[in-house]
Amino acid sequence: MNSLLLRRASSAILAILLFVYLGYQIYNAHYEPVQTETASYASTADTVQVNGTAVRKERPITAQANGVITYVVSDGGKVATGGKVAQIYANEQSTAAHQELENLDSQIAELQKLNTPGDTYAASPDSIGKQINRKLTEVLTDLNAGETVKLANARSDLLYLMNERQIVTNRSVNFSARIAALQAKRNTLAASGSAATGSITAPASGYFIRSTDGYESVFDYNNILTLSPAVLKEDLKKAPVPQSGAIGKICEDFNWYFTFVIPGNQVVKFRLGNKVTMNFPFASSEAVPAKVVAVNQPNKDSEAVVVLESNYMNSSIASMRNATAQIQIEEYTGIRVSQKAVHFATVTKTVKDKKGNKSTVKKEVNGVYAMHGSELVFEQIFPLLSTGDYVICDVDPPKDELMTASTVKLFDEVVIEGTDLYDGKVVK
Numbered sequence: 006m007n008s009l010l011l012r013r014a015s016s017a018i019l020a021i022l023l024f025v026y027l028g029y030q031i032y033n034a035h036y037e038p039v040q041t042e043t044a045s046y047a048s049t050a051d052t053v054q055v056n057g058t059a060v061r062k063e064r065p066i067t068a069q070a071n072g073v074i075t076y077v078v079s080d081g082g083k084v085a086t087g088g089k090v091a092q093i094y095a096n097e098q099s100t101a102a103h104q105e106l107e108n109l110d111s112q113i114a115e116l117q118k119l120n121t122p123g124d125t126y127a128a129s130p131d132s133i134g135k136q137i138n139r140k141l142t143e144v145l146t147d148l149n150a151g152e153t154v155k156l157a158n159a160r161s162d163l164l165y166l167m168n169e170r171q172i173v174t175n176r177s178v179n180f181s182a183r184i185a186a187l188q189a190k191r192n193t194l195a196a197s198g199s200a201a202t203g204s205i206t207a208p209a210s211g212y213f214i215r216s217t218d219g220y221e222s223v224f225d226y227n228n229i230l231t232l233s234p235a236v237l238k239e240d241l242k243k244a245p246v247p248q249s250g251a252i253g254k255i256c257e258d259f260n261w262y263f264t265f266v267i268p269g270n271q272v273v274k275f276r277l278g279n280k281v282t283m284n285f286p287f288a289s290s291e292a293v294p295a296k297v298v299a300v301n302q303p304n305k306d307s308e309a310v311v312v313l314e315s316n317y318m319n320s321s322i323a324s325m326r327n328a329t330a331q332i333q334i335e336e337y338t339g340i341r342v343s344q345k346a347v348h349f350a351t352v353t354k355t356v357k358d359k360k361g362n363k364s365t366v367k368k369e370v371n372g373v374y375a376m377h378g379s380e381l382v383f384e385q386i387f388p389l390l391s392t393g394d395y396v397i398c399d400v401d402p403p404k405d406e407l408m409t410a411s412t413v414k415l416f417d418e419v420v421i422e423g424t425d426l427y428d429g430k431v432v433k
Contacts, residue, residue, distance in 0.1 A: 038423060038432050038433070039374075039376075039381075039420045039422060039423030039426070039432055040420070040421055040422035040423065041376055041418040041419060041420050041421065042342070042343055042346065042418075042419055042421045043416055043417070043418060043419070044340050044341065044342050044373075044375075044413055044414065044415060044416060044417040044418075044419050045340070045341050045415070045416075046338075046339075046340060046341070046415055047338070047339070047340075047341035047395075047397060048336060048337065048338040049336070049337055049341075049390060049397060050333045050334070050335065050336045050337070051274065051333070051334045051335050051337065051390055052331050052332065052333050052334065053267070053271060053274060053331075053332045053334060054329065054330070054331050054332075055265040055266075055267065055311075055329070055330055055332060056265060056327070056328075056329055056330075057263050057264055057265030057327070057328065057330055058224070058237070058241065058263070058264055058265070058326060058327050058328075059261060059262070059263055059322075059325050059326055059327075059328070060224045060226055060229055060261065060262040060263075060264060061212075061226065061256045061258070061261040061262075062211075062226040062227075062256060062257045062258040062261075063214075063221040063226075063254045063255070063256055063257075064208065064209060064211075064221075064254055064255045064256075064257055065217055065221055065248045065251040065253075065254045066090065066205065066207065066208060066251060066252055066253045066254055066255060067248065067249075067250040067251050067252070068091075068205045068250065068252050069250065070093045070203070070205070070252065071093070071202075072093045072094050072095050072096065072202055072203070073093070073094045073095075073096060073097055073099070073100045074091050074092075074093055074205070074252055075091060075092050075093075075094060075100050075103065075104070075201075076090065076091045076215055076253070077089055077090060077091060077092060078090045078091075078213045079213075079215075079320055080213070080214050080215055080216075080320040080321075080323040080324050081212055081213075081214070081318045081319050081320045081322065081323035082212070082213050083210075083211070083212060083213075084207040084210060084211070084212075084213050084255070085207070085210045086207060086208070086209055086210045087206050087207065088206060088207045088210075089204050089205070089206055089207075090205055090206065090207050090213050090253060091204065091205040091252060091253070092201040092203070092204045092205075093201060093202050093203040093204065093205070094201055094202060095202050099200075099201075102194055103201070105194060106191060106194055106195060109187055109190060109191040109194070110191065111161065112187055113184055113187050113188060113191070115161070115164075115165050115168075116168075116180040116183055116184050116187070117180075117184060133166060133169055133170045134170070136166050137163065137166045137167060137170065140159060140162050140163045140166055141163060143159045144159045144160055144163055146290065147159055149290075168180075205252060207255055208255065209255050209257050210255075210257070211255045211256045211257045211258065211259065212255070212256040212259065212318055212323060213253060213254075213255060213256075214253055214254050214255075214256065214323045214324060215252075215253045215324070216253065216254075216324055217247045217248060217251040217253065217254050218245055218247060218326055219244075219245025219246045219247040219248070220245045220326055221248070221254060222248075223240050223243050223245060224240055226258070226262075229262050229264065229299070229312055230298060230299045230312060231299075231301065232264060232299070232301060232310050232312065233301055233303065233310060234266050234301070234303070234307070234308050234309065234310050237264060237266060237310055238266070241327075256323075259316045259318075260314055260315070260316050261314075261315060261316070261318075262298075262312050262313065262314055262315075263283060263295065263312075263313045263315065263330065264310060264311065264312045264313070265310070265311055265330070266308050266309070266310055266311075267308060267309055267311055268308055269302065269305070269306050269307055269308055269309065272300060272302055272309050274334050275297050275300050275311050275334065276297060276300075277297055277298070277299070277300060278296065278297060279296070279297045279334070279335070280294065280295070280296050280297075281294075281295050281296070281297060281313060281332055281333060281334050281335075282294060282295070282332070282333040283295050283313065283315070283330050283331070283332055283333075284330065284331040284332075284333065285321075285322070285325065285328050285329070285330050285331075286329065286331065287328065287329055288321050288322065288325045288328050289319060289321035289322050289325070290321075291319060291321075291322075292333075293315055293317045293322065294315060294317055295313040295314060295315040295317075296313065296314050296315070297311065297312075297313060298312050298313065298314045299311070299312035300312075313332075337389040337390040337397045338397070339389050339397045339398050339399050339400050340386075340397070340398045340400055340413050340414065340415060340417075341395050341396070341397055341398075342373055342386070342395065342396055342398060342413060342419050343394070343395055343396075343419070343421050344391070344392075344393065344394055344395055344396060345421040345422065346373045346374070346419045346420060346421045347371055347372070347373060347386070347396060348371065348372065348373065348374065348383075348426065349369055349370070349371050349372075350369070350370065350372060350383050350427075350428070351367060351368070351369045352367070352368060352369075352370055352383070352385065352408040352409060353365060353366070353367045354366050354367075354368075354408045354409075366408075368408055370385045370408050370409075371385070371386060371388075372384050372385040372386050372409065372412075372413070373386055373413055373417075373419045373420070374419070374420040374423075374426050374428075375413065375417040375418060375419050375420070376417075376418040376419075376420065376432070379431055379432055379433065380429060380430070380431055380432070381420065381426060381427070381428065381429065381430040381431075381432060382410075382428060382429075383409060383427075383428040384409050384410075384411060384412055384413045384414075384417070385402075385407060385408050385409040385412055386398040386399075386412060386413050387399040387402035387403075387406070387412065398412065398413055399412070400412075400414075400415075
């Protein structure tokens with residue numbers, strides 16, 4: 006009886022030991038003492054989101070118009086002194102007739118161009134097909150961005166290319182009949198008496214903007230570079246009153262400003278003379294180049310006013326006043342590593358002076374542990390930009406500041422998880 010129990014107990018113990026052994030082998034096969042990530046090359050930008058105000062040297066255009074005003078210059082269009090910005094028509098019917106005449110003239114001109122031998126007949130279907138694809142993409146982009154003026158132009162260009170493709174592929178070679186029909190329609194419309202009864206001209210040269218908002222006289226364009234946070238906030242509280250009889254305005258200076266208030270801890274990001282890029286996600290789809298021309302901070306701990314200068318203009322930006330902007334301050338290019346890989350370590354280095362005398366320097370630096378074969382090597386890093394997830398590191402740091410044999414390099418296997426990490430540790 007005892008012998009049977011002993012054999013059963015022995016078998017149970019052996020089974021348990023075998024199970025533990027197999028589990029240990031499986032654990033060893035899958036266990037990684039450290040987890041690594043490959044260091045990659047990356048470019049990224051330091052971006053600050055702000056709410057700011059556009060300030061321009063604006064001059065309202067006033068006119069007493071007895072009739073319907075039709076603009077002949079789009080928002081952001083350049084005009085010279087005395088240049089026509091709008092025409093006056095007796096009624097809505099005359100206005101609609103004039104617009105239809107302009108549309109007919111545009112169609113006739115395009116068809117006459119297509120009907121004239123020239124580069125069209127030398128073009129290839131593949132080349133025109135690529136242009137059609139690009140223009141179709143442009144149409145969709147403008148449609149999505151709400152760029153109505155650009156959308157109309159892109160649509161017209163797309164129609165022209167599609168007609169050109171018909172000629173090249175011998176599907177249609179003559180638009181004479183269509184041109185004659187359009188000209189007949191135009192002549193009939195012109196004879197109906199849709200001429201303008203007057204016009205409105207620009208009092209000065211510059212950018213033309215169709216709308217006014219009352220802020221034209223609120224912000225002091227000539228003293229914008231000395232603007233303080235308190236004055237800007239006070240100006241924004243004022244109730245703007247648009248000028249009576251204004252049908253638009255002229256921006257007399259092609260340079261305009263975008264100004265905003267930032268916390269004191271962000272002042273260091275904006276240096277005088279630095280070039281930046283402004284993106285207005287709710288106003289325009291285009292990136293706007295600008296330059297930092299003023300950073301006004303009453304004292305070192307207070308908030309500050311930043312003034313950016315630009316001469317870039319389009320229809321959306323021309324009518325913009327208060328807007329949310331993403332300011333791309335600077336682009337950084339270097340080795341990208343995870344924030345989880347960054348550690349601090351005290352490094353000792355032997356240096357020589359000009360006379361060849363050696364001395365020991367000890368310094369705490371931040372760096373990463375990289376796998377070199379089965380050994381961990383601590384490599385000092387020089388961050389250019391840090392975010393919550395990763396660090397962009399300088400690929401060519403100052404030699405006199407480098408405390409380790411080398412800095413992190415492209416394709417290094419950098420440790421992002423592990424315990425008891427130290428330089429020279431052998432990882433099995």
